[in-house]
Amino acid sequence: MPDSGPPKIEVQGLVKSFGGVLAVNDVSFKVDKGEVVGLLGPSGCGKTTILRSLAGLEDITKGDIFLDGKLVASPSKHVMVPPEKRRLGLVFQSYALWPHMTVHDNIDYCLHSRKLAKHEREKKIAAALELVGLPDLAKRYPSQLSGGQQQRVALARSLSYEPDVILLDEPLSNLDMKVRERMRGELRSLLKRLGLTSVFVTHDQEEAFVISDRILLIDKGAVVQEGSPEELYSEPSTPFVVEFIGKANIFKSEFEEFSDEGRKAVFRVPEMKAQFVCERPEPIPKNSTHVAIRFNEIPLSRTPTGGPNEVRGKVLAREYRGSVTDHRIQVGDAKFVVTTHKFCASSESPTTSDIYVRFPPSAILPIIRGG
DSSP states (O other), X not given: OOOSSSOSEEEEEEEEEETTEEEEEEEEEXXXXXXXXXXXXXXXXXXHHHHHXXXXXXXXXXXXXXXXXEEEEEGGGTEEOOGXXXXXXXXXXXXXXXXXXXHHHHHHHHHGGGTOOHHHHHHHHHHHHHHTTOTTOTTOOGGGSOHHHHHHHHHHHHHHTOOSEEEEESTXXXXXXXXXXXXXXXXXXXXXXXXXXXXXXXXXXHHHHHHOSEEEEEETTEEEEEEOHHHHHHSOOSHHHHHHSSOXXXXXXXXXXXXXXXXXXXXXXXXXXXXXXXXXXXXXXXTOOEEEEEGGGOOEESSOOOOTTEEEEEEEEEEEOSSOXXXXXXXXXXXEEEEEOTTOTTOOOOSSSEEEEEOOGGGOEEEOOOO
16 A cells, blocks of 8 residues: 655656756656656666656756655755765666675675764674575675676665665666576565665566566656556557557558447458457547557467457468567568467467468557557
């Protein structure tokens, strides 16, 4: 349940320019106590600039930033609280560990600014290493640690001074794929177990989906959609969201009939020379110009099933990827991709070039493209 007090973080109309380049354009959002929010988007979209603005590492051009209800940045009110007074934990992409210091000393170095007695620092160092599961590695140097262990040390260092909020900038990007997949689940479990209010930056959709309670999807400095991972995947609000979240085929379409209070529509795909039915939980925009359907939501069959929206096509090529296979298929003049896996109950991997393709009505996403 959200905390009844003020949001731990509140951003109002944040703008940040670098010379004539607008990096962040009128971004507003709130983060409640204990919530984990991901800033997701392509490289250069402004997500790291937003994080650095929260930390006080960037002077903002316009807007207000509040932490625990206290104003910490506002150009119009001439307020700029320095980073060390914002009680924030920071985990950088590079981890920023001193190579000539042990794990213990890396953490201790950051506690010195708090002017704590030595026994208090020792207690906090031990507690932080226990939290991240590294109580026996205090005497090792960073070069003696794996990438996953270095990431945990960077996290322990941020946790040692008990911050109100923790900010993470691409915290798993330096790890190899297997370690990264394991660590993202461990990171979420730790953040939730400690009840930490967290904001983290990533360009990896799966990472954002696993770790986040809520995601802000950012493009060209602006938030294009905000919501839970399920909401972003199931109900994308713009063509950019459709194309960025998951992998989707997009077809130019002509909508002809609407029924069931606008939640059902008949449309044509000229390239396929075929007519289809679309069903959505909310009314379908009548000015929709395209439809999208994700690679992994299109069943295939070697024989006709008689199901809705079924058409006959040809398999042009196959790309075996181990756990899945991508099939490049042509129907009429349209070419698209269907992804199947070996034990998929709704799809049969084609053994010939002829195949039957079905577009489930509820899997079709109408979108408005090109204005």
